[in-house]
Amino acid sequence: MSPSSLPPQKKRKLASGDSKVKELEGIEANINKSLAEGGSLNCLVDLLDIARSSSDPAFLHKVLYSLYRSCVSIAASPKINLSKCQTEESKVVRTWLLERIGEFTDLLCGLMTDEEKALRTAALQILMSMLKHLSTAFSTASNMPQIHSIHFRKIVGALLLCPSSSRDGPIESEDHHKVQPDLRDTFIDTWLSSYDDVRWFFFRDATALLRSYKDTNSVPPQVVENLLSFLERLKTMPTEAAELNAYWIIELGTKPPKTPHGPNPPGDEPEEPTPADQDDWRTFFDDAPSAKSATPKSNQARLHTLSTHQCLHSLSSHRAQFSACWMTLLPHIASSPSLAARALAVLHRGVMPHMDKPVRLMDWVGGCVDFGGSIGLLALNALFTLIKDYNLDFPDFYTRLYAFLTRDVMHLKYRGRFFRLTDIFLSSTHLPAAILASFIKRLARLSLTAPPAAIIMIIPFVYNVLKRHPALMVMIHRVDDEAELDPFDEKETSPLRTNALESSLWELVSHRDHYLSSVSTLAKIFSEAFTKPSYALEDFLDHTYATLFETEAKRKLKKDPAVALEAAANLFPTSALGEGQTSDVVSELWAF
Structure with a gap:
């Protein structure tokens, strides 16, 4: 070849x-x-x-x-x-x-x-x-x-x-x-x-x-x-x-020329003008200029x-x-819970501080509260930021927050986030005592059917609220012989009309006999003098059944527990059964 x-x-x-x-x-x-x-x-x-x-x-x-x-x-x-x-x-x-x-x-x-x-x-x-x-x-x-x-x-x-x-x-x-x-x-x-x-x-x-x-x-x-x-x-x-x-x-x-009031050069795309003599409803949302940034009106050019x-x-x-850009985008994600959650996660820190009128977010954020769950909590957090930092008047905020206090929230994975945010929302010392009483009474009532990990969150939470607001101390000092006549109306949706301030926190007292020692020990704090400083709530927010079991399993005993009974010698027979003796299941399955 x-x-x-x-x-x-x-x-x-x-x-x-x-x-x-x-x-x-x-x-x-x-x-x-x-x-x-x-x-x-x-x-x-x-x-x-x-x-x-x-x-x-x-x-x-x-x-x-x-x-x-x-x-x-x-x-x-x-x-x-x-x-x-x-x-x-x-x-x-x-x-x-x-x-x-x-x-x-x-x-x-x-x-x-x-x-x-x-x-x-x-x-x-x-x-x-x-x-x-x-x-x-x-x-x-x-x-x-x-x-x-x-x-x-x-x-x-x-x-x-x-x-x-x-x-x-x-x-x-x-x-x-x-x-x-x-x-x-x-x-x-x-x-x-x-x-x-x-x-x-x-x-x-x-x-x-x-x-x-x-x-x-x-x-x-x-x-x-x-x-x-x-x-x-x-x-x-x-x-x-x-x-x-x-x-x-x-x-x-390069530095632009100082001709703010002149006509726009060719090729520029000016923003839509608003006549100066027109009654613009949007001016209601304008923030008052601070003294530091105040300048004569004649020197301020409209955009x-x-x-x-x-x-x-x-x-x-x-x-x-x-x-x-944000106000155009938000209406398009209102129907998507996953996208709304992503937007709400950055809204209070990454968006509001850079907006010209943050209160315009009020309607969209208020609508997100209706999602409930973790998205509703994020929306409440954004609403609270608008109220606290941007003077938004939203009178139904605590009514919407009160609606989140249901039996389900004690069992869901975002329980820790809920308590963390609620602690921030109730931190003001200017809140009416009736609202605060409704929150801690509802939490106390929910603790009766809550898992131990949730009770461990509720007790220090209520303790901290009582420390901040001494007017609520009557709820743990009230003694009523007719215990079945609790004036608290748990079906009332407004925290101002639940009569919680006339009630007591008997539900928390009942946890002194809880089967879990960590819960019963923690509940005894209400029977002692309120000299202990407020709890660091973060130490209690991540507890689960797994962490509670691990704590009990690794607990070191200072001394051996007292034994009240002597072990029976014939509890598990080690020899063959005699004639006429009846056998039991244990001896049939195991040999000792």
């Missing part, structure tokens, strides 16, 4: 790969040459075709960066500068180039859901880098700092909608249209948390995307969940104007009169965009 003239298969593959790379380099060189000499740029279409048809991730990675370098060179050239396109032919070329750049952008947006992590990350990095170069080119052409809004809007849409990858073999699973965690974290850590302009435009475009749908039912579910996943992980928000100092688009970082450049340097504008 004559030897083959072809090289080995591995070498043929390497040679084929090298030829593709050389072809790629040749096309890129032709594009650069055409830009320098004013030749045809049709080679750009060839690069796009290669990128669309490539199935090899490693080679596609090279094609993407080749296209990126070519697009950056085009953006830096005068061919897309509208002010330098004087002829009709040059304007046609400019439009054609922008369309090709748009096609490349669409290709990259699709690759952000690719199964290859390297391609996903590269696509996002290229898109954000192109945003900087395109924005610089358009800012230079217009002599006004601006962002390439169309390009960034596509990025936001890709992050929230997660379109399918253009390559063969996209991610096919239930999470196909959910943003990939690695891509989300990269975008948040590198851009969203670091650059003020990216964050401002992200809020604006995400809000616009949600508002573009006619009704709540038409919004794709992945948009809502993806946007929430970005917002709940955002840990950086400016709290002072001096903190607005990091900008991805360098031109937008709708500011240009986009000025808004990026305005703390009030950042707070307004942040608030608009």
